[in-house]
Amino acid sequence: MHMLGNSFRPIHYLGSKLRILEIIKSTVDDLCDENMAVADIFSGSGTVSKYLSYNRPVVAADIQEYSRVINTAILLPHSRTMDREGIIEAVNIIYKENKLKYLEIINFEKEALSQIKESKYENICSIMELGPLVNAITKNQPTNNYTFAEAINQIRSDFLSKGVYSKHAITMLYGGVYFSYDQAIYIDSCLQYLEQINEKYKYIFHAAILSSASDIVNTIGKQFAQPISPRKKDGEIKTSIMKKVFKDRSQNISQIIFAWLQKYNNQDQPKYLNRVLKGDFIEVIPRLGKIGVVYADPPYTRYHYSRYYHVLETIALRDFPEIPKSSLNGEVKSSKGVYRSDRHQSSFGVKSKSAKTFDTLFSKCSGIGSPIVLSYSPYSKELNVTPRIVTIDQIIDSCSRYYSDVNVISCGDFSHSKLNKSELHLNASDSAELLVVGKKPKG
Numbered sequence: 001m002h003m004l005g006n007s008f009r010p011i012h013y014l015g016s017k018l019r020i021l022e023i024i025k026s027t028v029d030d031l032c033d034e035n036m037a038v039a040d041i042f043s044g045s046g047t048v049s050k051y052l053s054y055n056r057p058v059v060a061a062d063i064q065e066y067s068r069v070i071n072t073a074i075l076l077p078h079s080r081t082m083d084r085e086g087i088i089e090a091v092n093i094i095y096k097e098n099k100l101k102y103l104e105i106i107n108f109e110k111e112a113l114s115q116i117k118e119s120k121y122e123n124i125c126s127i128m129e130l131g132p133l134v135n136a137i138t139k140n141q142p143t144n145n146y147t148f149a150e151a152i153n154q155i156r157s158d159f160l161s162k163g164v165y166s167k168h169a170i171t172m173l174y175g176g177v178y179f180s181y182d183q184a185i186y187i188d189s190c191l192q193y194l195e196q197i198n199e200k201y202k203y204i205f206h207a208a209i210l211s212s213a214s215d216i217v218n219t220i221g222k223q224f225a226q227p228i229s230p231r232k233k234d235g236e237i238k239t240s241i242m243k244k245v246f247k248d249r250s251q252n253i254s255q256i257i258f259a260w261l262q263k264y265n266n267q268d269q270p271k272y273l274n275r276v277l278k279g280d281f282i283e284v285i286p287r288l289g290k291i292g293v294v295y296a297d298p299p300y301t302r303y304h305y306s307r308y309y310h311v312l313e314t315i316a317l318r319d320f321p322e323i324p325k326s327s328l329n330g331e332v333k334s335s336k337g338v339y340r341s342d343r344h345q346s347s348f349g350v351k352s353k354s355a356k357t358f359d360t361l362f363s364k365c366s367g368i369g370s371p372i373v374l375s376y377s378p379y380s381k382e383l384n385v386t387p388r389i390v391t392i393d394q395i396i397d398s399c400s401r402y403y404s405d406v407n408v409i410s411c412g413d414f415s416h417s418k419l420n421k422s423e424l425h426l427n428a429s430d431s432a433e434l435l436v437v438g439k440k441p442k443g
């Protein structure tokens with residue numbers, strides 16, 4: 001389910017703000033008139049921006065390209081004349097042609113998936129353990145599975161003589177790892193079609209691809225931090241996960257994209273003139289123009305968001321990124337997660353820089369004369385760590401240097417109420433979300 005009341009959830013997102021949208025909205029409403037714009041400067045999946053956009057103009061910004069694509073699709077006006085069947089038909093033509101290049105691998109995979117039903121797991125394990133196809137092709141012995149090795153051989157000569165399939169990054173890097181090869185080839189075909197599609201539908205189609213990739217990915221939490229490993233440390237196959245492996249890798253991505261196209265297409269036209277920006281918050285804040293309030297939901301963990309969404313970033317950028325390699329016992333391997341070398345490392349998540357970065361955030365927002373509402377994210381059950389690098393007291397001190405009238409609002413049991421000091425520490429130690437409000441910028 002992607003809709004919750006008036007909310008829109010384009011991708012599976014860690015630390016999603018779905019449950020506290022209404023509290024964020026009323027806190028923002030208390031700070032400025034209805035016709036004034038709000039800037040959501042760490043907009044991520046766009047869920048908060050979208051919700052706030054029903055009542056006031058929004059400027060959504062983030063450093064990641066996938067966020068820009070999604071925000072453009074959900075916040076800017078769009079054409080309603082899209083022929084969904086026509087789009088899928090056109091993609092299918094490209095897909096059929098692409099598939100021919102991978103025929104034996106696709107057949108091997110089909111067989112491996114159907115064998116799961118007979119409790120035969122060796123072939124699917126070989127696929128899941130191979131790593132990026134691009135590495136297997138350039139290495140001589142990518143797998144001990146003879147049939148699979150033969151299938152890979154089929155594309156090797158083509159690949160080596162014609163060079164890297166530059167338009168097949170998703171298949172070459174993430175096929176077999178995060179998606180089935182078949183699904184990955186379909187995503188690459190969509191991205192190829194994106195180059196021809198009428199400009200009017202470009203963002204909605206691109207966002208629908210991102211949403212679908214987030215739906216089908218074969219990982220435990222629907223993020224891209226770590227592919228599923230099919231064996232325990234002692235080599236025994238994890239039979240309990242095989243049902244999920246089968247389900248995720250058998251999902252018909254064409255149908256899922258079709259459904260997402262409808263969801264994006266059925267959105268009401270935006271009520272206000274919204275804007276979408278991309279960039280580091282330091283250079284984005286001076287570009288915000290006249291706004292009534294800044295909403296800021298920066299990362300709090302040392303686990304960088306780019307680690308969870310790097311595959312979406314490649315789908316959004318449509319490039320063939322460099323993947324860092326490490327050498328283990330003389331064997332050169334890509335990182336298991338197949339992360340991009342250039343993935344963004346936010347200074348909010350670096351212990352030595354975090355406090356200073358928050359200070360810069362408050363100083364910049366105060367500098368443009370805007371009140372600020374900052375989400376203080378609690379202990380994250382999803383990440384299974386206690387990741388707060390800065391304490392709530394440090395945040396309040398930092399905010400108070402640049403704002404007078406600083407308050408903390410709980411989104412948990414004390415919902416909507418302003419907290420006194422002891423309530424504050426009680427709240428900050430459980431998993432309640434907090435909003436730190438700096439009302440009056442100091443001149």
Ligand SMILES: C[S@@+](CC[C@H](N)C(=O)[O-])C[C@H]1O[C@@H](n2cnc3c(N)ncnc32)[C@H](O)[C@@H]1O
Pocket residue numbers: 013015016017041042043044045046047048061062063064067279280281282297298299305306346347348
């Ligand atoms: C906690 S998430 C935001 C989630 C968002 N509120 C939502 O509901 O989807 C933090 C976001 O900050 C972005 N980010 C991290 N460092 C940044 C920086 N220096 N400038 C701009 N954006 C940054 C990340 O890409 C990520 O999308």
